[in-house]
Amino acid sequence: MNRLLPSAAAILAVAFVLTGCSGSDEEPAATESATAEASKPAPEKAEETEEATAAEEPAAAATGLSEPGTKAGIGEALTYEFTGSDDITAVVSTKLVSVEPASADEAAFLLEQIPALKGYKITLIRLEQTKVSGGAVAYSADYTSFSPVDTEGEAAQEVTMIGWDVCESNSFPTEFDESAGMVTQCLVGASVEGGNDIAGAMWDGGYADPNPYDKYQGKPLLFMK
Numbered sequence: 001m002n003r004l005l006p007s008a009a010a011i012l013a014v015a016f017v018l019t020g021c022s023g024s025d026e027e028p029a030a031t032e033s034a035t036a037e038a039s040k041p042a043p044e045k046a047e048e049t050e051e052a053t054a055a056e057e058p059a060a061a062a063t064g065l066s067e068p069g070t071k072a073g074i075g076e077a078l079t080y081e082f083t084g085s086d087d088i089t090a091v092v093s094t095k096l097v098s099v100e101p102a103s104a105d106e107a108a109f110l111l112e113q114i115p116a117l118k119g120y121k122i123t124l125i126r127l128e129q130t131k132v133s134g135g136a137v138a139y140s141a142d143y144t145s146f147s148p149v150d151t152e153g154e155a156a157q158e159v160t161m162i163g164w165d166v167c168e169s170n171s172f173p174t175e176f177d178e179s180a181g182m183v184t185q186c187l188v189g190a191s192v193e194g195g196n197d198i199a200g201a202m203w204d205g206g207y208a209d210p211n212p213y214d215k216y217q218g219k220p221l222l223f224m225k
Contacts, residue, residue, distance in 0.1 A: 066079050
């Protein structure tokens with residue numbers, strides 16, 4: 001298993017910060033994040049966001065894109081318009097490949113890196129993305145728009161591991177802009193005993209504006225087993 005479990009020096013950064021996820025009353029305490037991730041600001045005016053969401057849902061259906069709130073199972077693809085930080089857009093198809101518990105060795109390694117994971121069940125979520133059409137988006141990142149969900153489709157605890165080759169998230173490679181270009185993504189979710197298990201991931205629309213998929217004011221796409 002040495003191939004799967006790199007040394008601590010190979011891990012560039014780890015982060016484990018409690019999110020608003022369900023669980024038992026006595027959840028293990030979390031450590032502070034070792035990396036600072038840029039968070040997307042919530043819309044200032046909820047009413048404007050709700051109006052935009054209502055207007056965008058019919059538009060999504062008319063263009064063949066998956067409507068906000070659509071749920072897909074393993075192997076079922078959902079299609080959406082990805083918007084990069086430079087405002088270049090491309091239509092991307094994403095499907096859930098697997099939702100599996102970490103092996104005993106993988107869980108032990110993560111616990112060694114992040115002691116606050118003691119008492120949590122670790123789940124690895126894998127997705128596959130292909131480009132359908134649109135502008136050149138190589139080197140742009142869509143994986144930041146995905147996060148774990150529980151069996152109720154609600155946001156769950158995420159563990160960020162940068163540099164762990166067992167479960168990697170990747171920016172779009174140059175091949176992604178070519179015919180049949182494909183990229184895989186992997187997320188790490190954590191759940192407590194007695195709480196809802198990790199069941200998949202949500203996609204929250206990223207930098208889209210307006211954003212009918214926003215997890216606070218819209219309806220994310222759900223990829224669940």
